[in-house]
Amino acid sequence: MAADVLQPARMWPRDVLRVGAVGLRTRPMRAFLSALGIAIGIAAMVAVVGITSSSRAELDRTIASLGTNVLTVSPGTTLTGETAQLPVEAEAMVGRIGPVESVSAIGRVDGAKVYRTDKIPVTETNGIATYAARTGLRSITGARVRSGTWLNDATGAYPATVLGATAAARLGIGHAGPDTQVLIGGEWFTVLGILAPAPLAPELDTAALVGWPVAESELGFDGHPTTVYTRSADSQVESARSVLGATANPEAPNEVEVSRPSDALAAKQAAGEAFTGLLLGLGAVALLVGGVGVANTMVISVLERRAEIGLRRSLGATRGQIRTQFLAESLLLSALGGAGGALLGTAVTSGYAVYKGWPAVIPPWAVLGGVTATLAIGALAGLYPAIRASRLSPTEALATP
Incomplete structure (x- = not known):
């Protein structure tokens, strides 16, 4: 009778989250600074869209109250x-x-x-x-x-x-x-x-x-x-x-x-939308810079944790599990930044709207789109470090001083 082939233990979603959060817990300041870059970009984009939408709602309310006749x-x-x-x-x-x-x-x-x-x-x-x-x-x-x-x-x-x-x-x-x-x-x-x-x-x-x-x-x-x-x-x-x-x-x-006169107000609104596009572009640049920061953090994390990677490989972890661990860490880092940025952008929009006496309008698509963008950037930023970590052999990783 042929000997049973030993199968590696399966990693459930809960396990993926737990091992992916190891790097965040052990290096909180680095994780915070990396997430901050993502948060600034998302906050800028959410705030720009929110303030513009609030301004448009106030203008629509003004036109409706004053009349277009x-x-x-x-x-x-x-x-x-x-x-x-x-x-x-x-x-x-x-x-x-x-x-x-x-x-x-x-x-x-x-x-x-x-x-x-x-x-x-x-x-x-x-x-x-x-x-x-x-x-x-x-x-x-x-x-x-x-x-x-x-x-x-x-x-x-x-x-x-x-x-x-x-x-x-x-x-x-x-x-x-x-x-x-x-x-x-x-x-x-x-x-x-x-x-x-x-x-x-x-x-x-x-x-x-x-x-x-x-x-x-x-x-x-x-x-x-x-x-x-x-x-x-x-x-x-x-x-x-x-x-x-x-x-x-x-x-x-x-x-x-x-x-x-209401036509002039509508033209003013259209001009504001063009300016909004420029500000969104600046927010996207900030988000891209944050993504580069996440990628840099993950690359350094792989270099510093080669011994951990070798130990896990020697205990039976597959390349796919190592890849999943670091990809999950990158996604968690980006998700924290995205959630924090969405909250910050919402707070800025609400505060500015209250200060100006406008209705606070934050389109759901702006928040959901911002968080989705951060996850996409996190996946891209963590893909190379995750692949690099999975390619380390146990002996090579353990031999690293």
Whole structure:
């Protein structure tokens, strides 16, 4: 009867994990530093995707709350290249368009410079413009008052102003009140209110808004609107857009520009996505560098543990089991880095979103994709060291000092 052939003991998944973790337990600092390289790359990628997604969600929420049915009419250029001018009756004529549900306007008051005090040199305007504003402007543009109140029919006839968010910051004014005044066109105006940033009407951010009547009586405003804002039913936006130019300036419709502010916000979002691609590329580079660190760690681990490899081979471990041990160690190292990076990236995204007041959005595919990428990199980084370890003969490994 032929003698039974001795079969090597089978390594169960639990055994693979246990022997694969030996190198991590015996050299914790080296394992931590190697995993850190992977974690930085994954954290960067998850954070970039998460912050971009959160920003996009906030922008979508802003557009949804403000509406995509706002259209603006503004002067274009004449045939000679000069800035055109809307007729004084433009706002009233636009209001007669059937699909238009509401209309308002602002008009730039040329020469009415804005200063905090009368001691400021006339050349230091801080880029603040003065606009005559209709009382219905805020509801159409979705602008919010951060401090104080908005103009009404009573205050619009008196020297009172509402400052845009940027204008207030440049003038050093944090709160509106009866004791807060600014100099506009040589006249003192009480600051009634301060606006929050207006996404659909960014021109208001750097403006000092005064009532239409007081602009005409005190500041020499000629009554020509600079921008006319309209809101239409969502289904009628394109119909209104097609006739706005000809209605606002029947004599020269080609000198009128019609735009939808929400389109500009969408374009801003698209530009942000291009920048996101660049940041993802940088995160991928960091991840690749982390993978090289893991490979370097595994190669050194094989060199330092030749005696252990020889002892295991002499006790019956097969080449496949040795290969599995070091490959498992590389995968565990990468998995620790990937999990840590995913958690770090999630924390960074959540913290930044809370700081900015955005909804925190972390796509599951970003986290799962990041962890999967680390496992793939770990497998590639550990493949050569694992094969090299499995090729060591017992006598060669044990003879190593």
